[in-house]
Amino acid sequence: MSEPIYVVGHQQPDTDTICSALAYARLRKNKSEDVVPARAGALNPETQFVLDRWDAEVPLLLDDAADEQLILVDHNEYSQTVTGTEHAEIVEIIDHHRIGDIETSEPILFRNEPVGSTATILTQLFDDANETITTQTAGLLLSGILSDTVVLRSPTTTDRDRTVAGRLADIAGVDYETYGKDLLSQKSKIGEKSPREMVLSDFKEFDFDAHQVGIGQIETVEPSVVLGQQETVLEAMDDVATERDYAVFLLLVTDLLEEDSTALVAGPEIDPIEEGLDTTFTDQESFLPGVMSRKKQVVPFLEEAFNSTGP
Numbered sequence: 105m106s107e108p109i110y111v112v113g114h115q116q117p118d119t120d121t122i123c124s125a126l127a128y129a130r131l132r133k134n135k136s137e138d139v140v141p142a143r144a145g146a147l148n149p150e151t152q153f154v155l156d157r158w159d160a161e162v163p164l165l166l167d168d169a170a171d172e173q174l175i176l177v178d179h180n181e182y183s184q185t186v187t188g189t190e191h192a193e194i195v196e197i198i199d200h201h202r203i204g205d206i207e208t209s210e211p212i213l214f215r216n217e218p219v220g221s222t223a224t225i226l227t228q229l230f231d232d233a234n235e236t237i238t239t240q241t242a243g244l245l246l247s248g249i250l251s252d253t254v255v256l257r258s259p260t261t262t263d264r265d266r267t268v269a270g271r272l273a274d275i276a277g278v279d280y281e282t283y284g285k286d287l288l289s290q291k292s293k294i295g296e297k298s299p300r301e302m303v304l305s306d307f308k309e310f311d312f313d314a315h316q317v318g319i320g321q322i323e324t325v326e327p328s329v330v331l332g333q334q335e336t337v338l339e340a341m342d343d344v345a346t347e348r349d350y351a352v353f354l355l356l357v358t359d360l361l362e363e364d365s366t367a368l369v370a371g372p373e374i375d376p377i378e379e380g381l382d383t384t385f386t387d388q389e390s391f392l393p394g395v396m397s398r399k400k401q402v403v404p405f406l407e408e409a410f411n412s413t414g415p
């Protein structure tokens with residue numbers, strides 16, 4: 105028997121990453137290929153809610169990808185991949201982020217589009233393959249779009265996301281505003297987490313010109329739950345930044361209702377953050393009006409600021 109190909113998303117998996125892995129494995133399996141959905145870590149409460157809601161299986165936990173064949177979804181940089189990916193064979197990538205540092209020895213299919221979610225691209229792939237999207241698959245893909253775009257409100261949202269979401273909602277038989285609100289309330293379930301779990305739950309690591317930068321985001325309808333325990337949250341961030349030797353650890357506490365963010369920062373290199381985001385931190389805190397998207401409104405500006413400081 106030949107070895108399976110694993111479809112896997114990024115570490116600290118979110119709903120788009122998990123639902124994209126499930127949907128793409130399903131599409132490839134329809135062509136009788138041995139493709140298995142996998143995940144790089146524990147499910148967050150929102151994603152658990154989605155899998156329960158649509159009665160979908162939990163993807164297999166892949167803790168070491170060395171020597172495996174992988175399809176990467178929803179990411180394309182080594183700092184975000186499952187352990188061992190440097191020694192795996194990457195056979196395909198489907199993503200909607202900046203092009204990172206993944207290298208392959210053979211030419212592969214690399215589909216990257218500037219849309220609001222990987223689920224949006226996957227819907228297109230089902231159409232291209234003339235495959236019917238079932239109620240369950242529509243529910244999963246819709247969840248990926250609504251989660252990544254904050255129910256089509258994030259500045260990353262494109263017209264295509266809106267059109268696709270409308271269509272998937274019809275197939276799934278839900279009103280996407282109502283269903284989206286249910287999702288957002290799950291996203292906000294942070295009260296029972298420790299500060300460390302909170303700051304690392306939606307977390308990505310970047311290599312900006314040899315500076316290791318961690319960027320976490322907490323999207324919530326109740327930012328006061330996080331900001332009310334700011335001292336312990338900052339302690340947790342300081343610990344992580346020291347342990348992992350980060351240049352900086354930035355946390356965005358995004359208010360989903362007001363559509364802005366409060367940024368908290370830990371680690372030695374705060375200057376490029378202030379420069380990149382055109383802000384000033386007081387007591388490791390600053391307010392970022394209108395900022396909702398890590399990918400679009402934060403990462404490119406920090407990368408540019410760190411590039412201009414040199415390694």
Ligand SMILES: [Mn+2]
Nearest residue numbers: 120178222252
């Ligand atoms: Mn995504």
